[in-house]
Amino acid sequence: MQPIIVSLLIFLSLTLQAQKNIFIQPLGEVSTQVINVIKSSVEQFYGFNCIVKPKVNFTNEILADSRTRYEASRILKKYKSTENLLIITEKDIACEKGSIHEWGIFGLGYRPGVTCVVSTFRLKRNVSKDKFYDRVTKVCLHEIGHNLGLVHCNFDKKCMMNDARGKIKQVDQEKIWFCDNCKKNIGIH
Numbered sequence: 001m002q003p004i005i006v007s008l009l010i011f012l013s014l015t016l017q018a019q020k021n022i023f024i025q026p027l028g029e030v031s032t033q034v035i036n037v038i039k040s041s042v043e044q045f046y047g048f049n050c051i052v053k054p055k056v057n058f059t060n061e062i063l064a065d066s067r068t069r070y071e072a073s074r075i076l077k078k079y080k081s082t083e084n085l086l087i088i089t090e091k092d093i094a095c096e097k098g099s100i101h102e103w104g105i106f107g108l109g110y111r112p113g114v115t116c117v118v119s120t121f122r123l124k125r126n127v128s129k130d131k132f133y134d135r136v137t138k139v140c141l142h143e144i145g146h147n148l149g150l151v152h153c154n155f156d157k158k159c160m161m162n163d164a165r166g167k168i169k170q171v172d173q174e175k176i177w178f179c180d181n182c183k184k185n186i187g188i189h
């Protein structure tokens with residue numbers, strides 16, 4: 001083999017090794033458009049290679065106690081992964097918050113960790129498709145940010161790592177952007 005080909009192959013294999021994979025796991029029926037939006041925004045923002053898994057079905061063990069929605073921490077526990085995994089569902093998810101037993105949320109992720117879950121349920125009410133996709137993108141990038149070790153941001157209201165506290169208004173005022181402090185904390189530029 002010629003030296004130039006050998007060095008090209010070494011370069012290629014190093015590049016491939018450097019690119020991290022993230023699996024996208026649809027939980028129940030999730031629209032193909034939503035999956036595609038997530039895939040392209042995660043690839044663009046983090047440079048991950050996204051692999052979409054075949055959907056899995058809901059089971060009773062991940063239901064919240066009211067049985068009207070799903071419990072995010074039970075979902076994370078059941079699907080806890082050793083590789084980067086973003087679980088996406090169209091059904092409502094909740095978690096315990098202070099004295100509230102089932103607090104409806106947009107998403108939840110381990111910090112640090114490799115597993116997070118996002119629900120589109122509370123993101124789609126009364127908005128255009130574009131705005132809905134914008135929200136889905138921000139919430140997914142936020143939860144992956146927690147997996148990468150980021151805490152909630154208090155530096156800039158436009159940063160995606162703000163705590164939305166269940167308020168869609170906060171998500172809407174964010175940009176698809178991390179402030180310098182959050183960028184520095186996960187080493188992206």
Ligand SMILES: [Zn+2]
Binds near residue numbers: 164
């Ligand atoms: Zn958060």
Ligand SMILES: [Zn+2]
Binds near residue numbers: 160161178179181183
């Ligand atoms: Zn920030």
